[in-house]
Amino acid sequence: MAQRISLTNYAKEHKIWAFCVVCFSIFCVIFCLQALYQMIFLGSKSALYAFIAGMTGFIATSIGSLPGFFLHRLSGRIENIMLGTSAGMMLAAAFFSLLEPSIEASKALFHNDLLGLLWVIFGMFLGVALLLGIHAMTPHEHLQTGREGPEIEVHWGIWLFVLAIIIHNFPEGLALGISFAAGDTSIGIPFTAAIALQDMPEGLAVVLALSRTGIARAKAVGIGVLSGLMEPIGALLGISLTSQLGYIYPLGLALSAGAMIFVVSHEVIPETHREGQQMTATLGLISGFCLMMLLEQVLG
DSSP states (O other): OOOOBOHHHHHHHOHHHHHHHHHHHHHHHHHHHHHHHHHHTSOOHHHHHHHHHHHHHHHHHHHHHGGGGTOOOOOHHHHHHHHHHHHHHHHHIIIIIIIHHHHHHHHHHHTOHHHHHHHHHHHHHHHHHHHHHHHHHSOEEETTTEEESOOBOOSSTHHHHHHHHHHHHHHHHHHHHHHTTTOOHHHHHHHHHHHHHHHHHHHHHHHHHHHTTTOOHHHHHHHHHHHTTHHHHHHHHHHHHTTTOTTHHHHHHHHHHHHHHHHIIIIIHHHHSOTTOHHHHHHHHHHHHHHHHHHHHHHO
16 A cells, blocks of 8 residues: 555645646536525526525435434444445436436437437446546545545544545535426426435434444534535536536436446445345345335326
8 A cells, every 4th residue: 555645745746636626626616606696696496496405415414314323333234225225216316317307308409319328328427437536536435445545644534434425425416406407396306305315314324334433423423414515515516517508408417327326336335235235235225216216206
């Protein structure tokens, strides 16, 4: 393993990395402020819906985190069922609430089925590239799979887990904002409901995982609650990026779907397939997928 160095020294030695981090941060701030301006001063309903959706995800994460005050731990079987269900809902949401409307919008724009599908595929790989870039720029750590990202020294080790949670929640927030970009609540409402439902068990699982690292329970709950703030931030960014609609709207939907599928495959499923619990996690995933299909029919 490479020797870990301070953030300042790492930035000095890796100027391209530092430039990318600064540019990405400025980019996010500018577009989030733009969405707030549209919502507050221009009365944009789409921006308002996106912000409410993001706050719904934040509140759901907070509700899920609070039982961490009283629950010391859950069995590995129950945790894997919870995370598997969340993964199934994320996958179904990516397919039914993001990819399907993205394909329909792309075909209508291009007036060609093949070109429309290629545009969607391009968007999905953009989402994967976005997450790979964030992974490469951000030092973080998973409880089961270990440390990833740059070898930067982090004085408070729990920040590595916090950064991993942020990476996980960011694409969900982004997708929440993009789902309301066209002002179509038939897409945004069921997707928001799905994300909120899967955020609650996910929030609890995060708090229990953080508690096992040895930090105080109140601090673990606080981190779990605050991690949900990435959802309204991501939602504002998502609605701002796709507010011009046109070809950007289906691309944004596909990007969000690709990012969410990447998170499920790269982050959630490996965390659940441990200690011989693959079967329970898989059953949870299928249950979550079916639950999201029902939500899509009822709310869509």
